Amino acid sequence: MAPLTIETPHVAAEVLEQRNSLLDKFEKGSSQQPQVLRDADAAAYRKMRAEGTNGFVPPRFLPEAENITIRTRDEQEMKLRIVRPTSGKSHGCFLHFHAGSLVFGSAAGQDFYLARLANDLGLTAVSVDYRLAPEYPFPKSQEDSVDAALFALSSAGIEKLGGPLRLLVGESAGAYLAVRVALSLRDHHNVPVAHKLAGLICSYGTYDLSYTPSLLSHTRNIIVNRENLQLCTEAAFPKLSTMDRRDAKYSPLYADLRNMPPALFLCGTEDPFIDDNVFMASKWSLVGNHAELKLIPGAGHAFTLIPAGEVQNAGLSEIVKFAKALLLL
Structure with missing residues (x-):
């Protein structure tokens, strides 16, 4: 068993009050937006988000970001979104899996977030445009993500992406995919991931698709709610109890x-x-892996992705601190 670091950073009462007010604001906004798979089908919902209609804010794009395509195992083209550091030389890359409950989201939805990590870590960000449910139920999302990892590990990928693959990074469903990719590389592709990769950065992921108590007892609608998370899970994993x-x-x-x-x-x-x-985090540690669990007081879902000022910076600081420590090893 490896030591498990668990930390809930202390915040001043006035800061926590500000974070709670922000959660209330997000909840009010979420209540005015259509809910995926309840109020709109997946395609219509993705269109609203992309165009910034029905209360959604459209994504902002970096003009210097690049798109390349690779071939998947079933000979389909898949896009990888490349955001290179501008503040110095890239020393490799990290593979990023976007959020969206495996139903919505895209590789082009978080350019500025990826640019910050790319510059802070000195790595090229490579975001994977994996296929989405319900049109492409699981395991397509995992297969596409693994194919992207295999490309990044290949000599052609290392040359194209400017260096070796160092980290797997994901948020929400993307954190789920980061773990699934590491497991698949180890179990099905003979990749010694414990030595080949510096680490994983998994933000507010879901790892038990039969639902944990915190999800089942969750009553708020801050960016996501219990109903839409369950609807998306059922769409991504149809015909499974x-x-x-x-x-x-x-x-x-x-x-x-x-x-x-x-x-x-x-x-x-x-x-x-x-x-x-x-x-x-507990199970990761119990079997001998190094794990750190950081619980940010007063933070809701997707807090590192949303321009939310202080609380977003608190989460990003934890990511950068952890990753830098790994990259120096």
Whole structure:
């Protein structure tokens, strides 16, 4: 068993009050937006988000970001979004898996977030435009993500992306995919991930698709709510019962987690997936892997992705601190 670092950073009462006010603001905004798979089908919902209609804010794009395409195992073209550091030389790359409950989101949805990490870490950000449910149910998202990792590990990928693959990074469903990719590389592609990768950075991920107590008891609608998370899970894993989804090939909390790289599990205390992260960090450590669990007081879901000032910076600082320590090893 490896030591598990658990930290809930102290914040002043006035800062916590500000964070709670921000959560109230986000909840008011979320209540005025259509809900995916309840009020709109997946395609219509993605269109609203991309165009900034119905209360959504459209994504902002960096003009210097690049798109390249690779071939998937079923001979489809898949886009990778490349954001290179501008403040110095790149010393490799990190593979990024975007949020969106495996139903929405895209590789081009978080350019500024990726640029900050790219510059702070001196790595090229490579975001994966994996296929989405319900049109492409699981395991397509995992297969596409693994194919992107195999490309990044190849000599052609190292040349194209400016250096070796160092980190797997993801938020929400993307954190789930980061873990699934590491497991698949180890189990199906003979990649010694504990030595090949510096680490994983997993922000507010879901790891038990049969639902943890914190999700089942979650009553707020801050960016996400219990109903839409469950609707998306059922769309991504159709024809599977809740108990079926406890199988290790779906829920990584039930997988053999031995010989995994160091991992950061970052989550807000107001996030419906807080139990997933507490449980996953504990199991990661119990089998001998290095794990750090950082719980940010007064932070809700997606807090590192949303321009939210102080609380966003608090989360990004934890990511950068953890990653820099790994990259120096």
